[in-house]
Amino acid sequence: MVGKSETAGQLWCVAPGRYELRRAPLDPAGDDTLTVRALASAVSRGTERLVLEGAVPASEHQRMRAPLQNGDFPFPVHYGYQSVGVVEQGPPEWLGRTIFALHPHQDLYRLPVAAAMAVPDGLPPERATLAANMETALNALWDSGAGPGDRITIVGGGVIGLLLTALAAKLPGAEVTLVDVNPARAALAQDFGAAFARPDAISDDADLVFHTSASAAGLTTALAAAAFEAKVVEVSWYGGHAPTVPLGESFHSRRLQLIGSQVGSVSASRRPRWPHARRLAKALALLDDARLDQLVTHVVAFDEAPERLPALLTEGEDALAILLDYR
Numbered sequence: 001m002v003g004k005s006e007t008a009g010q011l012w013c014v015a016p017g018r019y020e021l022r023r024a025p026l027d028p029a030g031d032d033t034l035t036v037r038a039l040a041s042a043v044s045r046g047t048e049r050l051v052l053e054g055a056v057p058a059s060e061h062q063r064m065r066a067p068l069q070n071g072d073f074p075f076p077v078h079y080g081y082q083s084v085g086v087v088e089q090g091p092p093e094w095l096g097r098t099i100f101a102l103h104p105h106q107d108l109y110r111l112p113v114a115a116a117m118a119v120p121d122g123l124p125p126e127r128a129t130l131a132a133n134m135e136t137a138l139n140a141l142w143d144s145g146a147g148p149g150d151r152i153t154i155v156g157g158g159v160i161g162l163l164l165t166a167l168a169a170k171l172p173g174a175e176v177t178l179v180d181v182n183p184a185r186a187a188l189a190q191d192f193g194a195a196f197a198r199p200d201a202i203s204d205d206a207d208l209v210f211h212t213s214a215s216a217a218g219l220t221t222a223l224a225a226a227a228f229e230a231k232v233v234e235v236s237w238y239g240g241h242a243p244t245v246p247l248g249e250s251f252h253s254r255r256l257q258l259i260g261s262q263v264g265s266v267s268a269s270r271r272p273r274w275p276h277a278r279r280l281a282k283a284l285a286l287l288d289d290a291r292l293d294q295l296v297t298h299v300v301a302f303d304e305a306p307e308r309l310p311a312l313l314t315e316g317e318d319a320l321a322i323l324l325d326y327r
Contacts, residue, residue: 011105011305011324014076016054017314019306022078024070027110034099034111035089038302041105042082042129043322045158046214049313050239051079057240063264067102067115080104082132084125085326087116100131100284107302107326117280120288126296126323127287130159133321134283135263136235137163142267143259144208144233149173153206155199155222156213157185159295159321160235162192164210166292169193177206179221180213182318191291212236216243223251223258231257298322 007023014020029035047064050056054074056064061073070078083103087094091113099116103109119128137160146152152168154161157180169176169192178189179197186196197203199221207230211222214236223246226232245258261267266274297320300308305324312319 006108008106008108009302010070010078011080011302012071012076012078013052016075017052017310019052019309020076021303021306026108029089029110031091032113033090034087034094034113034116036083036085036099036101036103036109036111036116037088038083038085038107038109038326039098039125040084040129040326041080041103041324042133043080043105043309043313043324044082044133045313045319045322046160047237048079050237051077052310052313053239055239055241060239066104068111069104078104078106080106082129083109084119084128085109098125098128100128100280102132105302105305105324117277117284120284123284123287124293126299127292128284129323130163130287130292130295130321131280131283132263133159134163134286135279136160137167138279138283138286139263139267140164140210140233140235140261141167142269143261144210144231145269146171146174146208149175150207151175151177151205151227152208152210153177153179153202153222153225154194154210154212155179155218155225156211156215156236157182157188158212161210161212162188162295162320163292164212164235165189165194166192166289167286177202179225184318188294191294206230209233210235214238216245219243220246223256226254226256229255229257231259233259233261235261237262296321296323299325302326 056073066081081102098119165178176194189196202225205227206225209222209232212235
């Protein structure tokens with residue numbers, strides 16, 4: 001059993017480009033709480049880079065809080081929302097179960113039972129850490145209204161873009177193309193059942209376009225790939241950066257729709273029937289695909305995170321999903 005006086009290791013952003021490991025006492029255990037020993041947590045490369053840079057705009061400080069975040073933006077802040085661990089203490093039906101939680105990066109924590117989602121049997125903990133990313137991709141697909149036979153272009157081959165590629169390619173008869181500046185993404189696109197194109201070789205015939213690269217150049221490419229009266233779904237979050245949006249030339253004559261998709265609210269097309277818990281459970285179920293293991297490119301020991309993470313997030317290394325390993 002874990003004693004009430006035990007402490008936990010936490011990863012804090014304490015200044016631009018700087019992390020720090022801190023010890024903190026665990027909250028008291030209760031009848032409706034779980035004590036969870038973390039196995040792995042995923043670092044969201046886009047959002048957590050902005051957090052590390054102190055680039056969360058003041059207007060979004062409240063809306064962009066992680067569910068169980070400690071501290072306040074910009075610094076110091078204990079952030080993260082993709083943790084998988086094993087229940088060591090709690091109601092008998094939870095003991096020994098592997099769970100996913102929207103919890104910051106921490107090696108041991110107490111969690112309300114209502115905030116835990118059981119990981120399906122057979123799903124590796126490492127892949128299960130991508131559940132929040134899969135939720136984002138699923139929500140964006142719902143926002144788009146994509147259906148069988150659609151021509152779908154995804155601009156940006158990061159984790160979200162690749163998850164969207166994998167989901168869209170499963171639509172019957174869909175013609176899916178991943179667009180990225182990195183030719184190494186071609187093999188992943190092909191493995192997921194999609195075509196690949198460089199930005200300078202796109203076609204302008206897509207029924208639906210998703211943009212995930214969080215760059216002005218990527219947004220320009222996404223708009224250029226859209227056919228007449230097509231929908232462009234902006235999935236990127238730019239933080240305090242203000243990209244140039246090319247709404248001149250043929251944007252109006254092609255009657256394009258540009259919409260924002262964000263995971264904080266369930267897509268309007270599903271909201272009356274899909275609470276957040278149902279969507280998260282479906283995201284975990286959709287991770288039952290061993291091909292997705294390729295999205296984990298870097299594993300960092302938790303106690304090495306302050307030294308290794310800043311470079312992985314900010315120095316242009318070709319990283320997809322970055323996992324912190326607590327074992």
